[in-house]
Amino acid sequence: MNIGDKIKEQRLKKEWTQEQLGQLLNVSRPTISSWEVGRNYPDLEMIVAISDLFGISLDKLLRGDREMTKDYSKKLRWNKYYKVILGVMALVTILAAGSLAKLRWDEQKYRDNLRTHSWKQETDSQFPDEYK
Structure with a gap:
């Protein structure tokens, strides 16, 4: 039953x-x-x-009620998988955000270095067409 x-x-x-x-x-x-x-x-x-x-x-x-116990067991198993997947996604997101922040920091450092040494920053219109 x-x-x-x-x-x-x-x-x-x-x-x-x-x-x-x-x-x-x-x-x-x-x-x-x-x-x-x-x-x-x-x-x-x-x-x-x-x-x-x-x-x-x-x-x-x-x-x-074996059907219900199987259903609950299956749901518990899938919940574990979901937690692992969410953890991996969070880690990838954190790593991507960290990489992006590092790139921005490096770019700012590069631009500051250019300004410090009196280098002129070129605009797109000053480059020949083959470099665009």
Whole structure:
């Protein structure tokens, strides 16, 4: 029996409608319906709230729903990958920003050196066409 069936079973034992259960959990009636038919699963916080509301253990609520446990395991695995990818992207961004700052600093140092030694900075119009 999956978690959706268990939620429906417990709801019917209490003689609650999906609307009433939704109000108690602060979710919509269609959300309750989608849990009960297995289209979606409640998140972990909601599972704890459902367990508390029905007065049943998490073990009893979750045991036997292999589909949901596989889904959560897969999501946890992907979260690890996302964190690694974000870390690599942040590192690349920092390195690129650092390289750009170094290039700007070198350019400014070069221009200051030119001014210090009285070199004239050429404009594009002063260069022959073959150098453009």
